[in-house]
Amino acid sequence: xxxxxxxxxxxxxxxxxxxxxxxxxxxxxxxxxxxxxxxxxxxxxxxxxxxxxxxxxxxxxxxxxxxxxxxxxxxxxxxxxxxxxxxxxxxxxxxxxxxxxxxxxxxxxxxxxxxxxxxxxxxxxxxxx
Amino acid sequence: xxxxxxxxxxxxxxxxxxxxxxxxxxxxxxxxxxxxxxxxxxxxxxxxxxxxxxxxxxxxxxxxxxxxxxxxxxxxxxxxxxxxxxxxxxxxxxxxxxxxxxxxxxxxxxxxxxxxxxxxxxxxxxxxxxxxxxxxxxxxxxxxxxxxxxxxxxxxxxxxxxxxxxxxxxxxxxxx
Numbered sequence: 001x002x003x004x005x006x007x008x009x010x011x012x013x014x015x016x017x018x019x020x021x022x023x024x025x026x027x028x029x030x031x032x033x034x035x036x037x038x039x040x041x042x043x044x045x046x047x048x049x050x051x052x053x054x055x056x057x058x059x060x061x062x063x064x065x066x067x068x069x070x071x072x073x074x075x076x077x078x079x080x081x082x083x084x085x086x087x088x089x090x091x092x093x094x095x096x097x098x099x100x101x102x103x104x105x106x107x108x109x110x111x112x113x114x115x116x117x118x119x120x121x122x123x124x125x126x127x128x129x
Numbered sequence: 130x131x132x133x134x135x136x137x138x139x140x141x142x143x144x145x146x147x148x149x150x151x152x153x154x155x156x157x158x159x160x161x162x163x164x165x166x167x168x169x170x171x172x173x174x175x176x177x178x179x180x181x182x183x184x185x186x187x188x189x190x191x192x193x194x195x196x197x198x199x200x201x202x203x204x205x206x207x208x209x210x211x212x213x214x215x216x217x218x219x220x221x222x223x224x225x226x227x228x229x230x231x232x233x234x235x236x237x238x239x240x241x242x243x244x245x246x247x248x249x250x251x252x253x254x255x256x257x258x259x260x261x262x263x264x265x266x267x268x269x270x271x272x273x274x275x276x277x278x279x280x281x282x283x284x285x286x287x288x289x290x291x292x293x294x295x296x297x298x299x300x301x302x303x304x305x
Contacts, residue, residue: 010246011218011221011222011225012214012215012218013201013204013205013215013218013219013222014222016205017151017204017205020206058225058229058244058245058246059246060246086229087225087226087228087229087230087232087233087244088229088233088244089229089230089233090232090233090236090241090242092241107233108151108225108226108229108230109146109147109150109151109226109230110150110151111150
């Protein structure tokens with residue numbers, strides 16, 4: 001079954017761009033779900049288990065690092081790969097994301113190729129994990 | 130290298146990289162000026178984002194409604210004719226990415242900085258005022274005849290001598 005993807009970013013523009021890039025990868029991806037912050041993402045996870053999560057760090061209500069920490073506390077969600085896509089390039093934030101269990105990291109501004117390259121190590125062309 | 134040179138180098142590099150990567154647009158170098166703590170009145174769309182740490186400040190991007198629509202159209206590969214929520218969101222995100230890139234470069238010189246969530250204003254004849262007294266380093270870019278103003282004002286929160294500021298003059302243009 002094709003894995004769903006959850007995109008978490010407070011910018012609707014970035015969510016739209018990532019949706020387009022994901023569809024262009026050629027990978028067999030199921031539904032793409034969107035959340036504007038970590039809280040909304042956790043609520044979506046109550047009904048959907050995606051095969052991949054792409055998340056921003058700086059967001060209102062619950063930021064990406066808080067979301068990542070909350071996600072890793074739940075046994076059934078712990079294995080979902082999480083790629084951080086963010087303007088934050090400082091060692092402190094990157095190190096914190098890695099410590100919390102982020103699978104990968106892409107810094108904004110990004111190209112479609114950078115996203116594809118990062119995801120190719122996580123999802124194979126058939127979309128499986 | 131003084132602070133304004135450092136800021137203008139970082140802003141120039143960030144703007145050119147972000148426009149090239151996210152919008153597919155080649156921007157020429159911006160025209161640099163230093164403005165007093167109270168910039169002139171604004172019309173159009175202005176997006177503001179705060180920086181905090183041992184240095185605090187504000188970054189902003191200002192442009193006409195027409196240019197804001199063009200930014201959004203290019204960003205989302207869609208045709209937008211009037212300023213709407215989508216346009217304001219696109220300008221806010223552009224500000225976030227540009228000032229975020231500048232912030233990452235500045236952290237090498239000024240130490241860790243936090244970045245706020247952007248705020249966008251759309252209107253006529255409004256003024257921005259910061260309670261800080263630092264000058265604004267302003268870069269005026271031109272995109273097919275429409276000006277894009279990128280401003281940054283930052284000052285130390287403590288009476289600390291930041292000797293690293295006088296370190297490598299090429300630090301901001303070293304990254305590919």
